[in-house]
Amino acid sequence: MDAHANPQAVLVMGLPLDLGGNPGASLGCHRLLTAFRVMFASLGTTQAPDRWRPWAEHARVQALPYRLDHTYATWAAETGAAAVRALRAKEFPVLLGGNHLAVGAAYASLAEEIDDLYIVSLDAHYDIGDGTPAQELSHANFWSHVIPKPLLGRVRWIGPRRKPPADELHLSAVQASEWRSLGAETIVDSLGLSGKQVVLDIDLDVLDASVFPAAVSRTPAGPDVLELLALVSVIARRCQVRAVGVTEYNGLLDDALCTCEAVARAVTLHALDAILPAKPRADDGPTRS
16 A cells, blocks of 8 residues: 655645734744744755755745635635645645634545545544534534534544543544554554555644643643554554645744754654655655745
8 A cells, every 4th residue: 555645745824813813823833934944944955964965946835815805714714725736736735824714624625526535534523513503613613613513523632531422423533532542553553544545634832731731722641642642653554545634733832942943844844755655756745835
């Protein structure tokens, strides 16, 4: 099985959006975008790790800000279309967002583009139900608002701290309390993900609150960073990962050393290291603009 889509390029898309009660999320997104711009600018130099040098002319960063003339619907349509364009251009999309309202439209568009695509959400919360009307735009109800109901059957949650909110939704999940006892390989098998095409959604509040406090919805009883990285590695090896999203780094809640920014960067880079091949495809592809 080809575990990768053999992309010709990698595109880091910044989706700085603060909607949904998460002030500071756009700051976190901008910080990560800046870090990737600096890293990509150095790829052709001796300062860059050997592993990444073949990507020097095949890696770029794009910010898609929320403008004053946007509504959420128009902005979501633009971000979804941009993610699909990247995929069609054989670019590997990396979606950096404030929270799920930022990246969710891109997930939905990618799932509509790829008929059998699954969304694997590493998250402390389901962000669905909880009594909020589906038509209300809120982070706590984002799946109901952003993801069409037929696509919910293709979402797999890993890391929630409780049981699914409604039995009638038939949600597929492995709770955080089972993470350590089952192990990464068994988790992937139990959710039927082996060999599937997936979008890997990493909500950083899935980490234990003591490990990653720079999130609005920080929650105890979660995995540590090494456990998260181990699971990401297994998903990368066992599944065909077509895109990665990383959300919930809130820059206003970080410490003076920006410790959580370093964690967010490390998680994102680890995912790319595990997913991307050693070099881009041999045929000519999009280059950094």
